[in-house]
Amino acid sequence: MAVNIDTHAFSVAPMMEMTDRFCRVFHRCMSAKALLYSEMVTCNAILHGDRDYLLGFDSIESPVVLQLGGSDPADLAACARIGQQYGYAEINLNVGCPSDRVQSGRFGACLMAEPELVASCVSAMKEAVDIPVTVKCRIGIDRNDAYEPFAEFISTVQRGGCELFIVHARKAWLDGLSPKENRDIPPLKYDFVQRIKQENPDLAFVLNGGLQTHQQARTLKHECPLPLDGVMIGRQAYKNPWLLSEVDELYYGDKPTSITRFDIIERYIPHIEKEIAAGTRLGRMTRHILGLFQGQPGGRIWRRYLSENAWRPGAGAEVVKEALRRVDAASRRPAA
Numbered sequence: 448m449a450v451n452i453d454t455h456a457f458s459v460a461p462m463m464e465m466t467d468r469f470c471r472v473f474h475r476c477m478s479a480k481a482l483l484y485s486e487m488v489t490c491n492a493i494l495h496g497d498r499d500y501l502l503g504f505d506s507i508e509s510p511v512v513l514q515l516g517g518s519d520p521a522d523l524a525a526c527a528r529i530g531q532q533y534g535y536a537e538i539n540l541n542v543g544c545p546s547d548r549v550q551s552g553r554f555g556a557c558l559m560a561e562p563e564l565v566a567s568c569v570s571a572m573k574e575a576v577d578i579p580v581t582v583k584c585r586i587g588i589d590r591n592d593a594y595e596p597f598a599e600f601i602s603t604v605q606r607g608g609c610e611l612f613i614v615h616a617r618k619a620w621l622d623g624l625s626p627k628e629n630r631d632i633p634p635l636k637y638d639f640v641q642r643i644k645q646e647n648p649d650l651a652f653v654l655n656g657g658l659q660t661h662q663q664a665r666t667l668k669h670e671c672p673l674p675l676d677g678v679m680i681g682r683q684a685y686k687n688p689w690l691l692s693e694v695d696e697l698y699y700g701d702k703p704t705s706i707t708r709f710d711i712i713e714r715y716i717p718h719i720e721k722e723i724a725a726g727t728r729l730g731r732m733t734r735h736i737l738g739l740f741q742g743q744p745g746g747r748i749w750r751r752y753l754s755e756n757a758w759r760p761g762a763g764a765e766v767v768k769e770a771l772r773r774v775d776a777a778s779r780r781p782a783a
């Protein structure tokens with residue numbers, strides 16, 4: 448199926464151990480329209496592991512993209528089919544993760560060196576499902592700084608049927624940098640993504656990497672003659688989730704809302720209660736909401752109260768309500 452490009456106007460990046468289903472429900476309390484991603488799930492895990500645990504999600508999170516890690520076309524096709532059955536809106540192939548574990552499994556960023564294989568993977572997945580298949584990649588690997596290998600990668604993978612690429616606009620240096628360093632040290636080259644869009648007007652490109660504010664993201668999206676098709680923000684959206692409260696207005700043309708941080712927590716509490724009743728520890732949910740009051744009166748009280756109390760045995764939604772009450776009290780106190 449063709450990608451619905453409009454849905455990609457804004458997305459929250461897939462992040463292992465961060466964008467789990469609890470995080471996505473929380474993000475959904477702030478934006479009805481942002482496209483949300485799963486963490487990367489490997490084919491091996493899906494084919495041999497506990498699928499409900501790995502893939503299950505609440506329909507309230509939709510639309511959610513399932514990101515797969517793998518490089519065997521038949522396995523990826525099987526996993527894409529399973530993802531479709533679970534209700535994911537799209538399947539995305541990870542061609543950007545630089546960890547050693549991923550490289551030894553011959554997938555993630557090292558696939559930037561094997562565009563023909565990536566094309567075969569995309570084509571096999573597209574055959575297997577009725578939902579769109581996309582690729583998230585880097586602008587290259589290792590120390591060759593040229594633009595041409597990136598352009599060659601895109602044109603080869605496009606021949607496999609990929610119509611939309613999410614590009615983390617820095618290289619992955621597979622020789623010696625840790626995954627964390629690989630998210631910060633190789634320089635950002637937004638111009639590579641802007642240029643590839645101008646040269647491939649029929650393909651869609653979503654810009655990712657280092658975006659801190661909506662203003663910066665929207666400027667980069669629109670400053671080239673043919674605008675980019677979307678932006679994806681990862682760490683900043685996680686650290687400062689309030690950013691998501693403006694997404695529907697800024698990227699999808701919705702009317703402005705007067706929603707507050709307090710309203711968002713009120714929306715999240717019923718989900719917390721449902722999960723607690725199902726046996727989930729409170730801390731698994733509250734770890735994602737610690738940044739909500741960042742820079743606000745009571746922000747430190749919020750973070751500290753939740754961190755100290757949410758993992759206590761038997762902790763439930765009342766901990767969150769009490770934290771909210773303390774923030775409210777702090778925000779009414781006159782500044783010293």
Ligand SMILES: Cc1cc2nc3c(=O)[nH]c(=O)nc-3n(C[C@H](O)[C@H](O)[C@H](O)COP(=O)(O)O)c2cc1C
Pocket residue numbers: 460461462463464465486487514541543544583615630655656657658679680681682683
């Ligand atoms: C903790 C963490 C885990 C990540 N896990 C994934 C992942 O599973 N799949 C993926 O494609 N990228 C992953 N990334 C990379 C992000 O999706 C994104 O490309 C990168 O952080 C750059 O965007 P940002 O500067 O907006 O964070 C991860 C990043 C972080 C910080």
